[in-house]
Amino acid sequence: MILRWCRELGMGAGFALSGGRPGWTRMLLTALGVGLGVMLLLLASTAPTVRDAMQDRMGARSPVFLEEGEEAGGDALLASYELTGFRGTMVSGLLLEPLGDPEAAVRPPGIDRIPTAGELYVSPALRDLLRSEDGALLAERFDEASIVGVIGAEGLSGPHELHFYLGTDTLSKEPAPSAVSSFGEDRSNSGMDPVFVMLIVVIIVVLLLPIGVFVLTAVRFGGESRDRRLSALRLMGADNGMTRRIAAGESLVGALLGLLVGACLFLVARMFVGEVPLPYGGVSPADTVPAPLIAASIVVLVPACAVLVTLFALRKVAVSPLGVSREGTDRGRRLWWRLVLPAVGIAILAVLGGGSASAADEWAIVTGVLMTLTGFTLLLPWIVEVVVARLRGGPLSWQLATRRLQLNSGPAARTVSGITIAVAGAIALQMLFSAVDEADREATGQGPSQVQLVASSSVDSSAEGLAFARGIDGAEGVASSFSILRADLPLVGAEPDSSGRQERRSVVVADCAALDKLITFSSCADGDAFVAGADGDGDSFADRGDASVVRPGDRLDLDNAYPGTGVTDPRPWDVPRVEQAGTREFTVGETYEGLFVTPSAFPVEELSDIRSTVLITLDPRVPDAAEHVRNHIGIGDPGLTLHALSPDANSTEMAAVGDALRAAAIVTMAVIGASMVVSTIEQLRDRKRQLSVLVAFGTDRSTLGASVLWQTAIPVVIGLVIATGCGLGLGLLLLRMAGLPVTDWLSFVPLVGAGLAMVVLVTLASLPSLWQMMRPDGLRTE
Structure with missing residues (x-):
């Protein structure tokens, strides 16, 4: 029986190939309809390989930092991430400084050597942007660096990624520089929020299901002309089953030709996929390879569906030598069985x-x-x-x-x-x-007149912090700004944790005008100190029993240097009497809770490590105001950071x-x-x-x-x-x-x-x- 069925399917295929111009036209239309669907299905089937290849490259270039106390080898180097933005697009990079011989130092994939101080390796997309008229403003940020090479494809997530490696000699001057022993990190287990997973699953189903419907519709082209051929076959002695299988053979040829057309269209589309600016740097044509199992399923299921759909469509068709009649035409389509499938789906x-x-x-x-x-x-x-x-x-x-x-x-x-x-x-x-x-x-409650940028830098004194703040306040595009000093001080007498780190407390030092923008209080004068923060039930920060709470009488070590900097003798400072304060509605991207002191209430100049933070409001009348501030800050200083805030930080x-x-x-x-x-x-x-x-x-x-x-x-x-x-x-x-x-x-x-x-x-x-x-x-x- 199987041989007879194959012979009848082959007979139908022969009719399709020998049907003259009308037959070829019908078959080509079927192949085009099927081919369009197959092309999109094949493109979708590349998603797993594209994701795996991208994760492999991102993992291969991820630095493996030495653990605290681990000895650095002769091939180790210092590294620090550097992120900047340009008109809403992230530009990522890595600052590199070899500890020993630069030729022996480990290096990330995509570059042939470690750049020396002032040398820059850039991705092709970043190179083109820096050389373009649109990227002239961004090029000012890299003016002091000279481009000495282009990062290879093996070191980029995609062809459109904006990425760089900058050589520097400042990392070794940091209090606690991060040493890298190698590059290469396993990122295969990186998880994703279940809601995002559900969203992506629904996207895939919604986008691909119509394509499947179109494929099934295409294999039924030429129904009326096919009916006339089937009547002629019945006149020649074929029974109903044979005519149906011959009709299925005709559809099979169109489906197989559609597979070939779809594969050709896929290969053409694959050539241009690198030109599409997709997320995460786009997709490289070399990565656009269908997953073998999914591709095999497409190759098998499309012809099988063509045969099954044709047989299903002819199940209630009576073909006689005098014509074709369909059962149930007078009474119309039945409704009850059409409700079963959506009802079950809705129930699930x-x-x-x-x-x-x-x-x-x-x-x-x-x-x-x-x-x-x-x-x-x-x-x-x-x-x-x-x-x-x-x-x-x-x-x-x-x-x-x-x-x-x-x-x-x-x-x-x-x-x-x-x-x-x-x-x-x-x-x-x-x-x-x-x-x-x-x-x-993440609603921050910001308005147009509130903070849009936050800049931070390590300083050695309050005067240096003031100079840093004044420099930013005078930069082009800044409408106003206010600054604070922040420090993390060890708690004297606290037991270190399992990793040997000592418990620390955050202290913010600012004048009353600046504190008024961060916390709420009834009155403020120089010499006052506040503790601020409240949870959703209105309980005060000081009453919650939090391990990070600062209380009057606590002793904080003014020698707040991190391990390895040579400072060992504590110089305790007693927390004075504090007043309870509340936090503001907006938190400018951080949680401002804890100890807030005015300058005369705290010995700022005795600190070993302190950061000056400037909160910036931009002038809406200045085009690219944020980019001008970023250019003023520059890149290459690991102790200096700048990040943008938004009321809707997606x-x-x-x-x-x-x-x-x-x-x-x-x-x-x-x-x-x-x-x-x-x-x-x-x-x-x-x-x-x-x-x-x-x-x-x-x-x-x-x-x-x-x-x-x-x-x-x-x-x-x-x-x-x-x-x-x-x-x-x-x-x-x-x-x-x-x-x-x-x-x-x-x-x-x-x-x-x-x-x-x-x-x-x-x-x-x-x-x-x-x-x-x-x-x-x-x-x-x-």
Whole structure:
């Protein structure tokens, strides 16, 4: 039996290959529709290899720092991370200083030697930016360094990463420099927040499910012309089972050719993937390799689905020598079985709800979302059939479109099913993404007139700290600033922890005007001291029993140098009487709790190590004000830091997910549009004779063009209505799983608008084929 089935499938393949120009055209359209889907599936299958390759490179360049007390070898070097920003983009780097012979020192991948002081290795993207007109302001930050080389691809996360290595001789002058014994760290176990995992899983399902629908739709192209061939086969003596398997063989050829087309399109797209500015430095074409197991599944499942879908489509088709009839055409489609799949999917997601997403199994989420979205698609043909059956009257173009849909709404519903899934999934996804994005924001309570930048530097005295603050206050783009001095002092008499570190207390020294911006108090005069901080219940910081609380009578060591600096003899300072104070609403990125003292109440000049912190408000009238301040600060000084604050400080992971979502959505919508064009052209080919007859009887071309528009628009509008309702419902279920509130009820508006715009674009793209098929030679027959 297996041999007979293979022989009949092969016979169908032979018919497809020997069908002349119409057969080849139909097969090429099928291959193009399948190929577009296969291309996107193959691109998606590269995600695991891209992620692994990126993690391997990031791990290979990560410095392995020596533990405290560990002896440095002859190949060790000093290293310090250096981060700066430029117009919202992070520029990362590493300061390097060899301890011994630079030639013998370990080096990160991508460079051939350790740069000496003032030498700079940059990534290709950073080199191009520094040389461009847009990067002239950033180039001022690197003016004192000379570029001596370019970092190789093995030392970068991606082709667009902005990364550098800067040689310096200042690290050895730091109190506690960090020595590096080697480069290379295992980052394979780096975890991710379960809510982010759920978000990414939903993104993958939502973006790839429409592609699967389009593949299944493409393998059913040419249904009406296929019916005529099947009748001829029955006339020649074939039974029903044989005709179905021959039809499946025809679909199999289109699917196999579609695999080849999809692989070619993938190879072409792979060549340009490095040009797309994706998160984390983009993706290198060399990394864009399909995961073997996923690629093998695509190669096996696409042809298998082509055969199974054809057999399924013909299960209720009676093929006779006189024609083809379909069971149940008069009574219409049944509804009850179409409700089972979405009901089960909704039940799975509802069981996972109640804010327990962190413990939910990703496979259960995938199953629930898949079944729910697929169930919505199964409802579409039934709803389209019910709606179009009630459409009456209207202009001639409207009547031509509605009558065509009433005769056979299946192809139109199948064509629209992909966009219905895409829009429904995108609405749910956008609701989830908006809620996760909102929850990920760290509201600082800042306004435009408050702090946007915080600069900090190690100083030796209050006078040096004052000079540092005055220099920043006079920098271009600074509207105002205030400064504080901070120190971490060891607690005298406290037992060291298991690692030998002594317990420390944080002290902030500032005048009353500066303290007023950080804490609240009834009155302040020079010589006062405050302890500030309160939890959510209003309990004072001093009453909570926190191990880091400073109390009157505590003794703090003014020799606050860290181990290894040579300072050993303690010089205790007794904490004076303190007043209770409260913290301000905004915390400028840090928790300002603990001991706050005015200058005369604390012997600042006796400290061994102190940091001057300047809190900066930018002038909104100065373009690139933040960049001017960064240029004033410069790079290369490990003891000096500058970081930007924002009322909405999104995490890097969230920003990356958002960028990837937008890029993938653009690609998916492009494939949706292309597939709809191919499907519309195939439907027009099946109606070539009818179109020619209508033209011969005097029907205007504009009327026929408008009928194509209505024939596309009616199912799409119905599908968008279904997608909106189902997408909002699915979004609510996903938010319930994540335990998040709804933050975006209008997420469907731009998506529905994009769907309607696609109707117009598909119609315009199919008009040339329509004009060609309305020629008189379409009346010819054999």
